Amino acid sequence: MERELYSWEDEDDDTPPSWFAGQHLPADARRMGLTHHVPDGAILDFAGRLDSAKPVHRITAWVMLVIFGMPVVFAVMRVFYLF
Structure with missing residues (x-):
C-alpha cells in the first residue's frame, strides 16, 4: 500500500495557527x-x-x-487655549 504524499505524519511544523493571538504583530514590535x-x-x-x-x-x-487621536487634539487645543 502506497503512502500518501501529504499526510499528517510528514508535517513537522510547530508554528501556531494564524488565528492564535499574537500572530499579526510586526517584526519591530516583537x-x-x-x-x-x-x-x-x-x-x-x-x-x-x-x-x-x-x-x-x-x-x-x-x-x-x-479614539487614539482625540487626546492629542484636546492637548493641542488646551495649549493654544491657555496662551
Whole structure:
C-alpha cells in the first residue's frame, strides 16, 4: 500500500495557527519585546488583523484612529487655549 504524499505524519511544523493571538504583530514590535499579553502589543495585534478589503474593518480602523487621536487634539487645543 502506497503512502500518501501529504499526510499528517510528514508535517513537522510547530508554528501556531494564524488565528492564535499574537500572530499579526510586526517584526519591530516583537524585537522590542511586545507580545499580545501587554496592552500596546494587543492593540498592534488587533490592528494587524484588520483587512482593508472589508468595509467593517475600514470603519474599525477609522474609529481607532479617532479614539487614539482625540487626546492629542484636546492637548493641542488646551495649549493654544491657555496662551
